[in-house]
Structure formats: C-alpha cells, structure tokens
Amino acid sequence: MSTAATAAAQTVRLTAGRSRERNVGSLVFLGLLWFSLFFGVMVLVVLIIDTMLKGSVRFDSDLLFSYESSLNPESTGFRAGILGSLWLMVTTAVMAVPLGIAAAVYLEEFSNSRRWYNRIIEVNLQNLAAVPSIVYGLLAVAVMALFGFQQKNIVLGGAIALALLILPVVIITSREALRAVPREIRDGSLALGATQWQTTWRQTLPSAIPGIATGTILGLSRAIGEAAPLLLLGLGAVRFDPEGVLSRVTALPIQIYRLSTQSQVAFQEAASAGIIVLLVMILLLNGVAIFIRNKFQRSW
Amino acid sequence: MASATSADTFPQMGSLGDVHMSGERRLPASPVNPVMETRDLNVFYGDFHAVHDVNLSYGRHEITAMIGPSGCGKSTVLRCLNRMNDLVASARVEGEVLYHGQDVYEKSVDPIAVRTHIGMVFQKPNPFPKSIYDNIAYGPRVTGMKVDNMDDLVEEALRGAALWDEVKDKLKQSAYGLSGGQQQRLCIARTIATRPDVILMDEPCSALDPIATARVEDLMLELRNEYTIIVVTHNMQQAARVSDRTAFFTARPDETTGNRTGLLVEYDLTSTIFSNPNDKRTEDYISGRFG
Ligand SMILES: Nc1ncnc2c1ncn2[C@@H]1O[C@H](COP(=O)(O)OP(=O)(O)OP(=O)(O)O)[C@@H](O)[C@H]1O
Ligand SMILES: [Mg+2]
Numbered sequence: 276m277s278t279a280a281t282a283a284a285q286t287v288r289l290t291a292g293r294s295r296e297r298n299v300g301s302l303v304f305l306g307l308l309w310f311s312l313f314f315g316v317m318v319l320v321v322l323i324i325d326t327m328l329k330g331s332v333r334f335d336s337d338l339l340f341s342y343e344s345s346l347n348p349e350s351t352g353f354r355a356g357i358l359g360s361l362w363l364m365v366t367t368a369v370m371a372v373p374l375g376i377a378a379a380v381y382l383e384e385f386s387n388s389r390r391w392y393n394r395i396i397e398v399n400l401q402n403l404a405a406v407p408s409i410v411y412g413l414l415a416v417a418v419m420a421l422f423g424f425q426q427k428n429i430v431l432g433g434a435i436a437l438a439l440l441i442l443p444v445v446i447i448t449s450r451e452a453l454r455a456v457p458r459e460i461r462d463g464s465l466a467l468g469a470t471q472w473q474t475t476w477r478q479t480l481p482s483a484i485p486g487i488a489t490g491t492i493l494g495l496s497r498a499i500g501e502a503a504p505l506l507l508l509g510l511g512a513v514r515f516d517p518e519g520v521l522s523r524v525t526a527l528p529i530q531i532y533r534l535s536t537q538s539q540v541a542f543q544e545a546a547s548a549g550i551i552v553l554l555v556m557i558l559l560l561n562g563v564a565i566f567i568r569n570k571f572q573r574s575w
Numbered sequence: 576m577a578s579a580t581s582a583d584t585f586p587q588m589g590s591l592g593d594v595h596m597s598g599e600r601r602l603p604a605s606p607v608n609p610v611m612e613t614r615d616l617n618v619f620y621g622d623f624h625a626v627h628d629v630n631l632s633y634g635r636h637e638i639t640a641m642i643g644p645s646g647c648g649k650s651t652v653l654r655c656l657n658r659m660n661d662l663v664a665s666a667r668v669e670g671e672v673l674y675h676g677q678d679v680y681e682k683s684v685d686p687i688a689v690r691t692h693i694g695m696v697f698q699k700p701n702p703f704p705k706s707i708y709d710n711i712a713y714g715p716r717v718t719g720m721k722v723d724n725m726d727d728l729v730e731e732a733l734r735g736a737a738l739w740d741e742v743k744d745k746l747k748q749s750a751y752g753l754s755g756g757q758q759q760r761l762c763i764a765r766t767i768a769t770r771p772d773v774i775l776m777d778e779p780c781s782a783l784d785p786i787a788t789a790r791v792e793d794l795m796l797e798l799r800n801e802y803t804i805i806v807v808t809h810n811m812q813q814a815a816r817v818s819d820r821t822a823f824f825t826a827r828p829d830e831t832t833g834n835r836t837g838l839l840v841e842y843d844l845t846s847t848i849f850s851n852p853n854d855k856r857t858e859d860y861i862s863g864r865f866g
Contacts, residue, residue, distance in 0.1 A: 387664060460703060463702075463703065465659070467694065467714035467718070467765065468690045470717070473717045478703060
C-alpha cells in the first residue's frame with residue numbers, strides 16, 4: 276500500500292463513527308451536572324428576587340438614614356445597624372489582621388514544623404476554622420467578663436467575637452499567600468547576606484500582601500453577616516450612632532433578625548430591604564477583594 | 576587588583592607536567608593557599624547519607640567546576656560552602672568547611688556573615704519583584720554596607736556583570752521585564768554588588784539559550800580576575816571552556832539500603848580531567864559513556 280493510501284485510511288478512521296465524548300453515559304452525567312448547577316443557582320436567584328420584591332417598597336432614604344422605630348414601622352431604618360456593622364468591621368480588622376498575619380508569618384517562616392507544638396497548632400487551626408460561630412460568641416462573653424466589662428453589647432465585645440471568628444481564616448489565607456511566594460526569592464535574599472527577618476519584611480511579606488488582603492476581606496465579609504455570636508453578647512436595638520469602641524452598638528444582621536421576628540408586614544418588608552442592604556455591603560467587600568487580587572496578582 | 580595567577584606569584588614548577596597552561600594561565604597542580612576547603616565533608620538529609628567524605632580545595636582567582644551525574648550531591652556540597660543548607664531543616668553537616676582556614680560550621684560563626692563573603696547564583700534566575708536598581712541595591716542595604724553613592728555602586732555592579740549598556744535606561748523598571756539571560760546576569764550583578772570574595776554558581780546557565788550562556792561564560796572568565804568562582808554544571812563543554820580545575824562526583828549505591836551516596840571521584844586541573852583522567856569512571860562520564 277502506498278503511504279498516501281495509508282494516510283487516507285487513517286484520516287477516515289479518525290473522523291468516522293461517533294465520538295466517545297458523546298455516548299449516552301457521558302450525556303446523562305453532563306445533564307446531571309447541569310441540573311445541579313441550575314438547581315443551586317436557581318434557589319439563590321429566586322431567594323434574592325423574592326427578597327428584593329418584598330423589600331422594594333422600602334427602598335427609600337429612611338431605610339439607610341433612620342433609626343429603628345416601633346411606632347412608625349413604615350419608616351423604620353437601619354442607620355444604627357449600618358454604622359454599627361462598619362464600626363464592628365473596622366475594629367475587627369484592627370484586631371484580627373495584625374494578629375493573623377503575625378501568626379501566619381511565624382508558622383510559615385520561623386516555626387519548625389516538625390516540633391510537636393507547632394504540629395498541634397497546625398491541626399487545631401484547621402479545626403478552628405470549622406467551629407460554629409456561636410462558640411466564638413461564648414468565648415467573647417468570657418473574655419469581656421474577664422476584663423470586667425459589665426456591658427458586653429459594645430463595639431469592643433462584638434469585635435472580639437468577630438475577630439476570634441475570622442482569625443483562623445485570616446491565618447490560613449495569609450499562610451497560603453506566603454507559601455505562594457517562591458522559595459527562590461527567599462533563597463536569593465538570604466544568599467546575599469540578609470537575615471531571615473529582613474527577608475520576611477522586605478521580600479516575602481510585600482509579595483504576599485495582595486493575597487493576604489484578599490483573604491482578610493473575604494474573612495470580613497463573612498463576619499459582617501454573622502448574627503449568632505453577637506446575639507449571645509446581647510446586641511439588640513440601639514437608637515444612636517456608635518461613638519467609640521466602648522459605645523453600645525447593634526449590627527445589620529441583628530436588626531434584620533429582630534425585624535423578621537415581628538408580625539407586622541411593614542417590619543417584614545423592612546427586614547427584606549435590610550437583607551438587600553447587607554448583600555450590597557458584602558458584594559462591595561468582595562468586589563474590593565477581587566479588585567485587589569486582579570490588580571496586584573503576580574505570576575511567578 | 577593584582578592577579579594572583581600571574582606566573583611570578585607561583586614559583587616555576589620543576590617539570591612541565593606540574594604546570595597547567597590554559598591560554599596565559601599557569602597553575603600549580605593543586606591550589607596554593609586555597610580560599611576554601613572542605614575536609615571530610617559528609618552531609619545527611621535525615622537518615623539519608625547524601626555526600627560522603629569530600630575533600631576539596633578551591634584556589635584563589637580560579638574557577639572550579641563540579642561535575643557529575645544528577646543526584647550525586649554537587650548542589651549539596653555547594654550549598655554547604657555558604658551554609659545555605661542550614662535552611663533545609665533535615666540537613667546535617669559533618670566535617671569541616673574552611674574559609675581562609677576558618678571553619679564556617681563552627682558554633683561561633685554567623686551564617687549571615689558567611690553569606691556576605693560567599694555569594695551565590697542559582698540555577699533559575701531569581702530576581703526580586705522590584706526594579707533593576709533595587710535588585711542591585713538590596714544586598715548592600717540589608718548587609719549595612721557602607722556605600723558613598725548607591726548609584727555608582729549599582730552602575731559598577733551592572734558593568735561588572737556586562738549588563739549596564741542593556742539596562743542603563745530602564746533602571747527603575749521591573750527586573751521581570753528582562754530576558755532570562757539578562758535576569759541571570761542581573762543576579763550575578765546583585766551578588767557582586769555586596770563585594771563577596773567567593774561566588775558560588777549552581778548550574779547558572781541551565782535555563783539559558785546558547786547565546787546567553789556564552790555571555791555568562793565570558794562574564795565568569797572576566798570575574799575570575801577579582802573573585803573565586805565555584806560552579807556546578809551539567810555542561811561538559813562549559814566546564815572545559817571556563818574552569819581551571821574540575822571535580823568529578825558520582826553516586827554509589829549503598830549495599831544494604833540502596834541509597835545513592837555521592838562521593839568525589841577525581842579532582843584535578845581541568846585539562847587533565849578532560850585529556851587523561853586517572854579514574855575509569857571519570858573517563859566514561861566525560862566521554863558520554865555513563866548511564
Ligand atoms: N532538601 C533535601 N532533602 C532531602 N534530600 C535531598 C535534599 N536536597 C537534595 N537531596 C538529596 O541529596 C542527593 C544529592 O542532591 P543534590 O541536589 O546535591 O544533587 P546534584 O548533584 O546537585 O543533582 P543535580 O545535578 O540533579 O542538580 C539527592 O539524592 C537528593 O535527592
Ligand atoms: Mg544540583
């Protein structure tokens with residue numbers, strides 16, 4: 276047979292018949308995957324649309340700028356909750372970020388992972404990230420009692436609970452960001468006579484900052500939606516703006532929770548509108564995280 | 576700087592057999608006043624015996640090449656010389672590594688100080704994610720070197736690495752914008768900016784194309800006038816082209832465990848190693864008959 280004929284025969288064999296990619300089994304499986312995806316997304320979309328429709332009557336300025344009011348359900352607002360949540364977020368970040376980064380730097384750059392105590396920390400860190408948030412509320416109550424605070428429903432108390440809550444997440448994502456900095460960069464720095472400390476400060480940490488920032492913000496966006504630990508601390512209705520870390524405070528999820536347990540329709544509508552406000556805040560936070568990641572992302 | 580390799584530095588050896596002629600270079604059969612020496616160097620990674628009893632001396636203003644099959648411990652030996660192996664938690668070093676007669680593994684010795692005297696260039700170019708200028712200035716800054724004018728130092732280092740003309744207009748740009756070969760020369764410039772005594776190079780050209788390789792080789796020959804260079808290479812021609820002395824390593828499997836422990840087979844003038852080696856294994860390796 277000539278080579279041309281062989282080539283032709285092979286070409287025929289390549290194109291003839293149905294592709295194995297498209298047999299019945301694969302198609303059924305593909306269909307299942309699609310259905311799962313569709314189901315997951317659909318539930319979410321329906322939920323959001325339903326909430327938006329319910330809350331749409333309350334998309335007004337009172338929603339954002341008024342305090343909670345039981346006398347005028349139609350004009351009750353989330354001013355205290357929004358400001359409270361912002362105060363809580365900032366205070367939480369101030370507490371959790373330095374601690375989390377420091378812990379991550381120790382674990383990644385300085386600890387000897389073969390020491391038993393470092394291994395225990397390692398294992399516990401993974402578990403801590405999975406602890407129910409209400410446990411951190413209990414912990415915060417204990418800490419506040421330890422420091423002798425009579426009133427625990429203040430910015431500081433809430434922030435302690437939320438900081439404890441997101442600390443494992445911050446540590447884990449910061450470690451991942453540090454680990455993503457190539458070994459070669461550290462070696463290069465050390466081989467020039469830099470100390471471990473200089474190498475960490477001047478090379479590793481700066482290179483890891485975008486990853487750390489992204490992880491931290493994602494942690495914060497989890498914390499902003501938390502109600503359980505804050506309820507445990509006794510956060511409730513507040514009709515003034517927080518003025519400092521020792522000021523009494525409420526949070527957006529707390530307000531939503533309180534309103535949604537009321538029977539009046541106007542309160543239900545306000546709760547739905549509040550959920551949308553919360554969603555927007557979370558979306559903004561995630562947007563910032565994505566922006567940072569894309570802007571500063573480095574491929575090694 | 577006076578070249579210690581000029582003929583009058585070394586008394587004329589008796590017979591011609593003792594003297595190696597490489598261009599204008601005449602070298603004694605073994606390094607006189609070596610800059611570095613390893614004595615009975617053994618390295619372990621955990622229980623694994625990676626390198627067995629290496630005795631080597633590295634001559635001043637010479638280029639010493641270390642060759643041998645993969646896994647025979649060349650990098651391991653090299654990384655012992657400036658204590659980079661300290662960074663591997665499982666690594667344990669026995670024996671002595673002498674730098675001007677001082678054991679760098681002695682308790683009182685600060686590994687940071689060792690590395691300021693003994694610089695290192697790695698296999699893969701590893702510039703810092705900073706500007707070209709900051710890459711060079713980094714070493715002098717972290718080591719607290721007294722620098723009158725950093726701009727001058729940066730220029731000097733880049734000229735020393737034959738990179739100045741290519742980058743002088745973009746010093747503030749990221750080093751990541753350079754080609755691989757330029758990045759490697761930047762790493763060499765970065766190393767000489769801290770004014771080391773010895774420069775270790777671990778397969779410095781293995782990630783480079785032939786033209787970039789030739790440039791780095793030229794650079795090594797130039798740097799030899801001021802520095803002592805120890806280079807690991809897989810490229811036999813490279814060892815033959817640039818080095819004054821060559822150490823050939825191989826790995827021998829342990830009878831009981833089957834672990835392959837690296838050892839030094841032969842160490843001699845490069846011309847001898849490549850023309851009439853003493854050991855059958857060396858001959859087989861350099862003639863490409865090695866498995
Ligand atoms: N960090 C480490 N931990 C454990 N074993 C190691 C480590 N580094 C090297 N080894 C082992 O030590 C031996 C020598 O390795 P080394 O890297 O020195 O070889 P090499 O001669 O440089 O090889 P190559 O030519 O491939 O670079 C190898 O068997 C290797 O597996
Ligand atoms: Mg190697």
